[in-house]
Amino acid sequence: MLGGMTSRDPNHPRNSQATQLARFAGLIADETRAACLLALLDGRAWTASELARHAGVAASTLSEHLGKLVAGGLLAEERQGRHRYVRLADARVAQVVEELSAQVAPEVVARPRSLRESSAGSAMARGRTCYDHLAGRLGIAVTDAMTTLLLLSQDAGFALTDAGLAWFDAVGIGLDRRSRRPLVRACLDWTERRPHLAGVAGAALCRHALEVGWCVRIGSERAVKVTAEGERALAQLLGIEAGALT
The missing domain is CATH 1.10.10.10 (Winged helix-like DNA-binding domain superfamily/Winged helix DNA-binding domain)
Known part of the structure; x- marks a missing residue:
């Protein structure tokens, strides 16, 4: 020795x-x-x-x-x-990177050095993509609303209820049941410090939101913004008030 x-x-x-x-x-x-x-x-x-x-x-x-x-x-x-x-x-790599970020980010985030940097940080916290699903306050708002409406259960991990499966069908969002990825899983949000919806369902919802114009990408980062059409759709389909997205 x-x-x-x-x-x-x-x-x-x-x-x-x-x-x-x-x-x-x-x-x-x-x-x-x-x-x-x-x-x-x-x-x-x-x-x-x-x-x-x-x-x-x-x-x-x-x-x-x-x-x-x-x-x-x-x-x-x-x-x-x-x-x-x-x-x-693949999604597994994204999950590891995002969850590691969630564990360390709050302790190491530096004070913004400029107005532009501050605005970019605010936009990322408000709404962003986490690989292929929604994150930030937008992702949390969607997750909370689905849980309140009993579309998503968080009793023992994340799981879609029968009503949740029917909701995806009614909205016209197809779910790949043959995928080796979990249908739903919880992903720890690094800005909100709470889990948001990921997995096949989270990816399908995010893809649909971008394709139909509920959300648009902004800037060169992962930030997304909910459009006026998106605010109406989220209010009608999930009861999310516009104020919860800002």
């Missing part, structure tokens, strides 16, 4: 689970790579140059980081002509 540390026995078999966990932790334990993962929570594919500008690093530096994330299975890569696009590998 030296300095209170013991060396690992080279003949001792490695714990494969521990090895994988250490590799995963190493991949995200870098500010540039963490910035890329957070940006990609918008569910879209970004070019390497877009991510380089977002992270504030040179394209050559970013390319090295992306290579590690792709090799580690956290990102998927697509190429179209001379452009290289990357996106989060």
Whole structure:
């Protein structure tokens, strides 16, 4: 023993689970790579140059980081002509990134340095996408309303009730029952510190809201804004007052 540390026995078999966990932790334990993962929570594919500008690093530096994330299975890569696009590998990666953010964000969020930064932060807190579902006060308002109307049960984890399944059918939002993803799950919201609706149902609702114009994306971040049409639809379908979305 030296300095209170013991060396690992080279003949001792490695714990494969521990090895994988250490590799995963190493991949995200870098500010540039963490910035890329957070940006990609918008569910879209970004070019390497877009991510380089977002992270504030040179394209050559970013390319090295992306290579590690792709090799580690956290990102998927697509190429179209001379452009290289990357996106989060799947919903499981998004869940881990978002939930880790929810655990540490309130303790490390810095004071906004400008009015623009403050406005962007307010917009993200008001409503945003969390990979492929709604988050922020918008996501919480939808989750609370569905629970109040007995469309969603939170008694033992999240579960759609029979009335909830019928509601999706009535609104015209199809649910992929064959997906390996859970139909619904709770995702801890990093700004509200409460769970919002995720899973197949959360993704389908978010996709529908964007497709029919209930919500629109704003800015270059994940922020979304509820439109006037969306306010009317959410009030009619879920009883959500416009004031709850601002």
